[in-house]
Amino acid sequence: MKKLCCALLLSLPLSAFAYPTEVETSLNGTEVSYETQDIGDSMGAVLLQNYGKQDVNCTAVFQNGPETPKVRKTLVPAGKTSNLTVSFGRAIIKLRVKLTCNPA
Structure with missing residues (x-):
């Protein structure tokens, strides 16, 4: 049983490798912050937070x-x-993101 547990632990990756992400922003006076996220090998995401007092359209x-x-x-x-x-x-x-935000 101990050998089986050791084998399972050794088969797990020791560390997770994230891919680099470059973000080019054009916020046009909006109060938006962003955070990049790597979800998996072939998926990525950008989390947007609007700190302003008006709605913002982002692309x-x-x-x-x-x-x-x-x-x-x-x-x-x-x-x-x-x-x-x-x-x-x-x-x-390597993921490249061009983020553009404008007031709605």
């Missing part, structure tokens, strides 16, 4: 190497959060 363009860029849009109400997620067909090596 994120996610790009992973040679794949076609994927566009996600959201309206972030004042004082609320919104999550933009994307899934690619290949494992992400």
